Amino acid sequence: AQKVTQAQTEISVVEKEDVTLDCVYETRDTTYYLFWYKQPPSGELVFLIRRNSFDEQNEISGRYSWNFQKSTSSFNFTITASQVVDSAVYFCALSDLNNAGNMLTFGGGTRLMVKP
Amino acid sequence: EPEVTQTPSHQVTQMGQEVILRCVPISNHLYFYWYRQILGQKVEFLVSFYNNEISEKSEIFDDQFSVERPDGSNFTLKIRSTKLEDSAMYFCASNSILGQTGTEAFFGQGTRLTVV
Numbered sequence: 348a349q350k351v352t353q354a355q356t357e358i359s360v361v362e363k364e365d366v367t368l369d370c371v372y373e374t375r376d377t378t379y380y381l382f383w384y385k386q387p388p389s390g391e392l393v394f395l396i397r398r399n400s401f402d403e404q405n406e407i408s409g410r411y412s413w414n415f416q417k418s419t420s421s422f423n424f425t426i427t428a429s430q431v432v433d434s435a436v437y438f439c440a441l442s443d444l445n446n447a448g449n450m451l452t453f454g455g456g457t458r459l460m461v462k463p
Numbered sequence: 464e465p466e467v468t469q470t471p472s473h474q475v476t477q478m479g480q481e482v483i484l485r486c487v488p489i490s491n492h493l494y495f496y497w498y499r500q501i502l503g504q505k506v507e508f509l510v511s512f513y514n515n516e517i518s519e520k521s522e523i524f525d526d527q528f529s530v531e532r533p534d535g536s537n538f539t540l541k542i543r544s545t546k547l548e549d550s551a552m553y554f555c556a557s558n559s560i561l562g563q564t565g566t567e568a569f570f571g572q573g574t575r576l577t578v579v
Contacts, residue, residue, distance in 0.1 A: 382567060392506070392554060392570040438506060449494055449558055450519055451568060453506040 349374045351441050351454035359460045360429050368424045368457045370439030376400075379443035381415065381422045382451065386436040395437075398422065429461045465489045469555050469571035476545055476578055484540045484574045486555030494558035495538045496568060497530065499523065501551045509553075512538065545578045552576075 350373040360366045372381065383395040396406065398415050406413045410427045426433055436458045440451040468487045476482045488495050497509040510520040512530055529541045538557075542549055552575050556568040 384570075389572075390552060390575075391572040392556075394567045394569065397567045440506075449566075449568070450496065450508045450511050450521075451498075451506075452508065455505045 349441050349443055349452045351439050351452055353439055353454035353457050355457045356455065357458045357460070359462065362431060362461055362463050363428050365425060365427050366429050366459065368437050368459065370422045370424065370454060372420050372422065372441045374441060374443045376443035379441060382440040383413070383424050384438045384440060386438065388435070431461050431463055434459060434461045467555055467557055467569050467571035469574050471574060472572065473575045474577070476576070478547060478578055479544050482542050482545055482576065484553050484576070486538045486571055487536055488538055488555065488557030489569060492557035492559060495532070496556040497540045498554040498556065499551045500554065506554065547578050550576060550578045
């Protein structure tokens, strides 16, 4: 069975600090996909990134970067120079080939609070 | 940019009443989903729908729940006899053109259901 664990339930930082959100996953499949979604206070789920299991190259998009380590089953998300607008709940999610419907299994989420 | 739209944004219903949540997925998508998020908790998969039938469902999706694509554009979730514990945010999502494994799901803004 697939499982996603986000051990940090809540993180508080001061603006301009860097912050890393951890994500650890479990799956029996060798082909799988990992995602990060952002849920701002308004409640919607905003897609941030998708990564497949064959691509361990780290990715950077502006202030966001992702570190995929297959050896430790982790897909961590770093925000550099955090801003107040980054305050949200961030969810890591997994989709593998064991399900016919491409469903996502979400982690419990990490609430990030960025203080001015 | 195409988006998934959900109506209503908030619905209050009395326990025991039937409720229908509506969604218009992105027009050229083929996989459709319902997820649920109880307040402060993680996002949980309910059901996936492809080619006019359920492709996968979770334990949460019992006989009280049903889904339908009545007219080729809408995708609905019906809860037959609501319970207090059905109070949650319900997200509709759709997946890309060919429903390829691992493509990102696009989520609607959610319907907050309150059962009183």
